[in-house]
């Protein structure tokens with residue numbers, strides 16, 4: 001089944017290049033995992049745990065106990081410096097994809113629908129439009145897992161589980177990237193031509 005999307009032509013290719021470029025800037029091979037927190041640091045974007053904004057211990061424990069339906073958000077406080085607030089109770093793989101997603105909004109220079117929020121943590125995601133969400137989803141997934149990295153793993157006969165461990169990504173994210181890149185088709189072509 002073809003990978004359908006509302007993304008502008010060329011966006012995906014540019015996202016793949018961006019994922020490689022940041023790895024180069026951080027002296028990482030193209031196939032290496034890229035830690036979202038390190039990338040944020042490289043881009044001088046502060047990442048805070050949502051719990052840092054809670055004043056009462058009960059708030060933190062209730063946050064841990066319930067899924068609030070949000071995972072991370074990017075904010076521009078009064079200082080003008082962009083920060084990302086994320087849910088530290090999510091799994092490490094989920095935290096990686098959440099922070100990469102929010103970094104992608106910032107890298108793409110997306111603006112919020114509701115500009116001018118004062119600095120407080122809303123219990124819901126900020127609203128970006130649908131195209132911005134698709135762009136952040138696409139770029140975030142590329143930043144986390146490069147196409148070359150997927151091909152490298154497939155050549156080594158790595159399972160999705162092994163790939164998810166290598167990239168510190170969820171299995172769902174690996175599957176999404178495999179679908180998006182069509183690497184399986186490319187790989188079976190390579191292996192056929194190699195034999």
Ligand SMILES: [Zn+2]
Pocket residue numbers: 101105128132133136
């Ligand atoms: Zn988003």
